[in-house]
Amino acid sequence: MSEPVLQANHINKYFHDPKTVKVLNDITFNVNRGEFVSVIGRSGCGKSTLLYILSTMDTDYEGELLIDKESMNNKKEGQLAIIRNQKIGFVFQFHYLLNEFSALHNVMLPALKLSKYPEQEIKKRALEKMEILGIAKLAAQKPNQLSGGEKQRVAIARALINDPLILMGDEPTGNLDKKNSQIVFDIFQRLTKEFNQTLLIVTHDTGFAEKTNRIIEMEDGRIIRQ
């Protein structure tokens, strides 16, 4: 049960502009399969920066990152893109849906890119995910016709479409009102309980964090509690 999905070993990160500042200092922690982890801390403590390193999008750091026991160091941009596609799902504060495509098509995009299944199968799976999140009836709508909460749920469905090893969230409830935040939180909780989904959510909402399995608290680029 305690199989590590994500391991961060001694990660340091510097910003060089306008002068060199150390933003992450010796970050070491593991996330195990099925855990619901939240990262909290004041704004500017480096929690988002950490998330982007863990997500493989930011490659400018020192230390070692292992996803599914595989080192991410020395991988090329194309290889990292494939790993993001297969193993990581993202939810951001802003939904980032493509307005040119329907909600269903938005959900399908990462799976179409992976093309592990034929298109019909992908469509079926996308509808299943949307059903779980209670947005199946919005499948044909364009994102600009949806409410903020609905958009965020479409974004979660998109993050889940390739059955990722880990779902990462950067303030996924940051733009939502209380009611919608609750809906999103309930969805996350259901995902861990029913589907054993691993979650790593960055938030500054302590109320949200307290309800998760494990809290990692950061301050000035260090982990002070985990």
Added chain:
Amino acid sequence: MNYKLIFSIAKSLLLARWKQTLVAAIGVTFSITMFIGLLSFMTGLNELLDGLILNRTAHVRLYNDIKPSADQPINSSAAYKDGYNFINSVKPGSSRKEIYNSGAIMQSLEMDSRITGIAPKITAQVFFNDGGIDFTGVVNGIDVEAESRLFHFGDYITEGNQQEIKNAANNIVLGIGLAQKLLVNIGDVVQVTTVNGEIFQLKVVGFFQSGISDFDNVQSYASISTTQKILGKANNYITDIQVKLKDINQAPALAKQYEQIYYCDAEDIQTANAQFETGSSIRTLISYAVGITLLIVAGFGIYNILNMMIYEKMDSIAILKATGFSGRDVKRIFLIIALTIGLFGGIVGLLFGFLLSSGIDQVPFKTSALPTVTTYPINYNPLYYLIGFSFSLITTYLAGFFPARKASKVDPVIIIRGK
């Protein structure tokens, strides 16, 4: 690679900004249209002007020049062999203008794979008698079929039918200036006196207009056998053999070769008309330069529009990358957008280019130099369409390349953090 997906994303980005896309495509269409129109018209004109000389002139002309022999008898004498011999007042001997063994030469030329065809010719100096006045003139004996095929003889016939001159023994086609001086119409008979004083009655079957009035005032055409009769020569009497080559550039080399093989004089077209090539190559150069400039301008338009599209679609690019699309995929998407604009703009441009050149083809254009030309000349060479199409793809590819590379380098972290 999942090209279907890449294409569907490219398509939706294109359609999302269809007005900009349309403007970019219209830019390409316009430049291709102008490229095709301009080049077709310019080369059409070039061909017409070149044709004025090229069509009428043999690439290599075989003849026997009347000139003093270069090999004078004294050179054969052993006694004076070592000396330097000066001979004064050398005259050409009573050499014949006829090409020796012309039948065999023509047969041998017909077998030569480097030539398109040959046309034999004789010229006879005559006087055209009109009442008490005699006009000097020239009767050209020609093989009318070979002459029409190789030198477009039929294009200069303004009235009547050139084929008639081979149908009857005493038919003649007159230069238009000569006919006006003689006040004759088709069907009338003109009287011709040869240099030897013989008189022939010839029936006018057509008028000829070359556009050069000095030429039209003296020249006339009859069949070879009629001319041989006028000259009182046998039916193997040929003074000129005009050779048309497949490759005009070989003319000087072949002329030298023929001189040696056939023991006659040979003149190539480059020596005879040195000036015409310069003008036509410069005109072609100018039209290509203008056409390509237009395409490059259209390329900048596409570059701008794609750049703007990339700024607008930063979010989409970022999320595509975050969800697993690589930089190469993103680059492909934008290249496909650029090439699609080039492809459709180009195809429509070719169509409009064709219409434009057909339009120019309808504009009246009268010139006395070419009586059969009534509208502006257009060259519908498929090569220009091919060049135009390739250029539309190449310029749009280049115009799309840099924005696409920029899009592929978008760092999703910067975009996503910025929100």
